[in-house]
Every structure is written in structure tokens, then in C-alpha cells.
Amino acid sequence: MLLKYWPAKTNVSFMKLRLPAALVSFVLLLASVATLATQGLNLGVDFAGGSVIEVAASETVTVQAVRDELAPLGLNETVTDATGTGTDSETVIIIKFGSVDPAMIASELEGVPEHKQEERAQQEANDLVRAELQESFPEIVIRSSEAVGPKVSGELFKAGITALGVSLILMMVYIWFRFEWQFSIGSVAALGHDVLLTMGMFSFLQLEFNLTTIAALLTIIGYSMNDTVVVFDRVREEKRKYKKMPDRQVVDLALNGTLSRTLLTSGTTLLALLAIFFLGGPVLQGMSFALIWGVIIGTYSSVFIASSIVLLLGMDLNKKPAEDVSGFQGVGG
């Protein structure tokens, strides 16, 4: 229908833009590294250890009242107003505190052997705050609470980073197997670029970086890879068709050939993601933000980063006998 009006053959010289694009990426990467080095990530409780308690109450309970009530406990908690995220017009208050040092709640830990105090402190502090809230504000409803001790948070962070690394390596191997090593390096460089820029964005805005963010990063990796593979497939095809054509033209031809698909798929994915971002509630907001940013960056990187690296490294698809994809034909029937 409307796509009739989109030209069937575009002719954009993407590779002419590869140097400016490389410069932009380089600056963004530097900025990401800089903000990660100076500000760091705002790690969520699942990675840093600590507690978050979310309560709902009528308007009579104010943030200040909760603050005053909890201050004597000495847990250095932050109390913020998150009204509007819950049902109807009730007040929602979020209480958050980091890893609790055993010395902070020594009286609760009496008789606990020393090597167990560190883990116990977090759980005891969490129980203490819950009890205090329920006692001082009987009308309060605890909507959610989470307490993560130091042991688990360290492990979760490690597992998250491992997951990122392992999937990058697996994809590199898969692309190497299906294409050539140049493609595998190009695609993984693009993925690294996406991951680093997303982490930089999270650090710059000091958004909470948690387990769900890792899930979002892995999805971005999958998505960006998807995009890259579509372009690479086309590069391979065009290269075989026009054996004499310079590599740069081949890549441009492939990028133009897949351009409408790239824009359409990014468009539909972004539409779905925007729906989650605006309507999915606070829990999904961080995740959908990462995904939206990742889809944009991922689309950009598969056009500019992955392809330019392949161009830089040179293709030798012609040297080998054409590796046919007919191995997959049987599946579709």
C-alpha cells in the first residue's frame, strides 16, 4: 500500500559516510568510557546489595513523615515519592538503602556469629524497616520489598557480565561459521559498540542498572545481530552476483537493498517498545528505555560499524567456492 511510494531502489552512498560515522562513534565511545570511569553505573540492589521497599498509603502519610520515622534507625536510607505509579490516587513511597554494615544494627545482631553477621545484617535491617513502617503507619500497604545480601549481589553481577561475554563469543563463532572471519569481527565490534554505548547512556543518566538491564542488553545484542546478519547476507549475495564490482559499491548496494527492511523492522519494534515504555508501568520502564536506545544504536551500528569494518578488513568470499545456503532449503519445504 503506502510502501508503493517508497522508491524501489534507493541509492545512498552509506560508505561515503563511514569516516564521519566512525568519528561520531569514536567520540560517543570515548564519552561512554569517560562517564563509566568517572560516574560509574548506578547499580540496582540486585547487583550492589541493599534493600528497596515500596509502600502505598493514603495521602495522610507523607515522605517527610516516613523519613522522620526511619531516620533513628541509622540506615542512611533514601525515601522518595513515586506517587502516580500505582492504582488510582494512592501515595506510593519508595524506601531504599544500600548494603547494611553489621555495625549499623549491632543490637539486632547480638549472638550472631561474626562470619554470619554480614549476610544477616541486610535481612535484619529489611525486617526492621518493614516492622517499623507497619507499626508507625498502620494504614500502609507494603507493595513490594527486596533485600539482597552481599554474597548474592556479587554473584548476580558476575553472572550478568558472564552472560554478556558468553553470548558475544557464541555469536562471533556462529557468524564465523556462516560467513568469514572478517564478518565475525565486524559484527562483534558492532555489538560491543552497542553494549558500551548503552552502558554509557545508563551511566550518563544514572539510570538504575540491574538484572533486567542485563536482559535488555542481551536482547539488544540479539536484535543488532539480527540486523547485521541481514545486511551481511545481502553483501555476500551481491558479491557473488557482481564479482568485478569494488567492495565499497557492493556494500552500498547491499545496504540500499536492505534499507526499507531495516527501517520497517526498526519502526515496528520501536512502536511496540514505545507502548511498553509509556504504558508498561514503572518496572518495565528502565528495560524498555534500554531496548529503545539499543534498537536505534543497533540499527545505526549494523549499517555503519559492522559494514565498514568488513570493508576495512577486506572480503575474500570469491576465493572459496560459493558456499551455498541450500542446506537450509529443506526446512521451509
Place this chain on the structure above:
Amino acid sequence: MLHFPAWKVFLIVAALVWGVVMALPNFVNTDSVPFVAHKGVNLGLDLQGGVYLMMEIDPDEVVGNRLEVYAGDVASDLRALRPRLPHRVNPQARTLTVNLLGDDVEANMTRALESIRKLNTPVAGAIGGSRSYEVTQSGRDRILITVPSTSEEAMMKDALGKTMTIVRRRVDPDGVSEVSITPQGNNRIILEAPGEADPERLKDILSRDGKMTFNMVDLSPSALAQANAGVVKPGYRLLSSFDQGDMLVKNIPELVGSDIATASQGFDEGNRPQINFRLNSNGSKKFARTTANNSGKFFGIVLDDVVMSAPRINEPIYGGNVRITGNFEMEEAQDLAAIIAAGEMPAKVEFLQERTVGPSLGEDSIRAGTTASLIGLALVAIFMILAYGLLGGFAVTSLAVNIVLILGALSGLGATLTLPGIAGIILTIGMAVDANVLVFERIREEQHAGRSPMTAVQAGYERALSTILDANITTFIAATVLFLLGSGPVKGFAVTLAIGIVTSVFTAFVFTRWLTSMWMKGFKPKKLAI
């Protein structure tokens, strides 16, 4: 590519019917309908509300407790040896030392080693006769007993299994709730209790040792006064009680936890909550003997070093029915009964992580997730129809089928739907059209190259296939890694993402193709309007 033999059509329809049948209970109550599934998607704790607890048992404590028991056995066996064998047994954290005393150390050493080794049981389930303890002579007069790693592994496995059973019995004494208890690694347990809103209560129940004994108590005021002044009667110790102040309790118990068969909450004559329990036959015999010998005295029912109750023995009690009365709250009595019935923990559990979601937040999340999915779906549908017209309509139909299949697969596999999982479905909605777009764009190109609609569609599907597979396999890799290394809600996301990839390739490549081919055969269009 456009020819569908009857068996393929049958398979496609069968897949659709399966999806609908499996997904049906998510929309309507199917309890009374035969031949369809009755259970919808499992909702994760973040959607239905509940408590998630991760706990750990300490290997040092498990090994220490086992060594302590072994130390008791060793000591009593060595004491029983004739001629006498002077010695001292000294249990430490992970080693047990036996020092031989007196003159004839060399000769005694052989006897002592023999006696200790006789007690050394083989490791449960191990091949090659490895023993639970390593008994070595160290120096002239010392025996060191340690726990080798194979044996420690077996001990941990045993302790973890026992702890899991006890956790289940304590949290869900009637076996009616949908509590899930799963091991993680060799020393962790994850408890998920849907519908539970009070993590403190669960932690209280689970952090008790549950060590139950019956000991004689001395209630004479003079002995108590002396003990309070610092002179505790030999063989006794001072313990606090549930509601009557401190009491002097005899060290050696008359009955222990293993003498108890069952425990439950009941009511006394005044309709106040009490705890009833039955002793097993061995316990009943011991209890009858104790009550017969100690008429007029008091015996204490001691749980985790607190005297719960100290009734007076008026007459011998046969039959093994005992009760604890006291000023109990209803819930307290139920929890205590569950703790007593479950038995003693092999080691204390330590809580590492707690996550509680109240029911109202879960409902909010479900509502927000559903709204977001529907709006997202509608936006994508409008976009696709605007872009591709009728073919876009086919793609949207297959998208709807896709969602039914995802729900069907989630229900059929018994997978758990979490909030990030809902995001996974929405993301799939966005990405599922990708395969369609790839094909349609190819068709468009072919048509521009001057092919007839039939050959254009044919070529479009043929040429897009390897791209679609490559692209989806890479995303599938990411989902698999996420599933293997993720935890909790993230795992749920990985499952929906992976299922979504499989179903979207099927619906986009097979189902849409089938729709397109039927339409082309029926209408024989001269030109495709894309």
C-alpha cells in the same frame, strides 16, 4: 515454495489447533470442557504476588554437626572399652582430635584406632568404599579425624535434601499451597511462596532449629534463686521459658525430637489454641516410663532452648498423646506445630535474598502489561496494513496466531510468565514482523525486476529463507544464554523470547506463506499491490 501438500496443511492446522487448545484456559474457564487444557500460564511471583527467599546452609556447620555426633559415638565407644583406655575427645570446627592419655599409649593406640574405624561408615552412594571420615594417627598419642571432600559432598547433599523436606513441611504443613522449593548448587535452596505477603513470618519459621526435647525441670524456688545467683545445680542449666520466666532444666533429655511422630494445632477445653502431638511407639514407651518414675515432678517441653510448657506429672501417661498449652496466638500455635512436626534442621539456614511482591502491585503489573501488549499489537498491525496492504493483513493475522501459539506454548510447557516475560512477548510482536518484512521486500524487488506475481512471491520466500534463519538463530543464542545464566524474572523473559522466536519463524514463514499461496491460487492477481 507455494505448493502445500495435504499433509503440510494438516500439520499447520494441527499446530494452530494445539495452540488454541493450550491457550484457551487463559481466556475462559475451561474446567467443564472436555479435551482441552484446564490450566493457563503460570504467573511469576512478580505478577501474582508472593515471597521469594534464597537461603543457604553453611558447609562448616553441616560438617561440624556431623563431626559432633561422631565425636559422641567415638567417646561412648572408647569409654566402653575394657581394659580402660584413658583418652580425651576434642571436637573442633572441622577436625576431631582424640588424645590418648596415660602410660601404655602405643598399645592403646591400636585398640583406639580399631574402635574408631569400626564406627566409620561408608559414604552414602559412593563407589569404591570411601569412608565418611578420614582417621589418621598424628604423632605418638594423637588421632586426627577429618572429613574428606567426597564425604563432605555426600553430607551436603544429604543435608540439603533433609533441609528441603523440612522447609516444605514447615512452610506448607498441609501440603495444599503451591509452594515451590528448589535446590541451587550444593548448598542453596530457593523458596517461592505465591500469595504469601509476610516474609518475616516465613523467615521466623525457617530460621528455627526445631530441636525439641523433653527434660525434667526443677521448679523449687531455692534452686532457682541459687542459679540466678550464679550457682547452677550440677547437671542442670538455666533456660528461659515461653511465659513463666527462667527455669532449671536437666541437661540430659528424657525424650528427643525423633521420638515424635506427628504434631498439629488443636484447641484446649477453653477453646484456646494448643499444640497436640503424638509420640511414636519408642517415644510412647520412654514417656510412659518417665512419667511412671517421676510422679509429682515437672517435665519441660523444650523447643530450641526455650521451655514451652512445664506441666506436672500426676500419673503415668500411656498412649503417647501429649499437648502443649500456653498463651498462644492461633497462627503461632500452627507455626510451632509445623516446626515440631517437621523435625530438626541439619544446619541453620541463612537468608541471602528476599523479594516480596504484594498482590496489588502484581495486579497493577498485569494490567499495565496487558494494556501495553494490546496497544503495541494494534500499532504494529496498523503500521503493517498501511505499509503492505493485503499482504500486511496476512502478516497481522499470522501475528495474532503467533501470540496464541506463544501463550499455548507457555501454558503447555508449564513455563512461568513474568513481567519481563510480558515485555519479551511485546518485543516479539515487534520483531516477528521482521521475517514477513524480509520476504515482502524481496517480493517487491522481484516484482520490480519484472517477474510475475507468482514467481515473485516464490522467489521472495526462497531468497529470504537463509537470512531469516541466520537472523533468528543469533537471537536464539542470546535467549539461550540468558536462560542458562539468568535468574528469576529474567529467566522468564528468556523463555518467552525463545518461544517467541520459534513461533514467529513458524507463523511468518509457514503460516503467512500458506495464506498468501491460498490467496494467489484463488484470486490469481495480475499485480501485487506492495
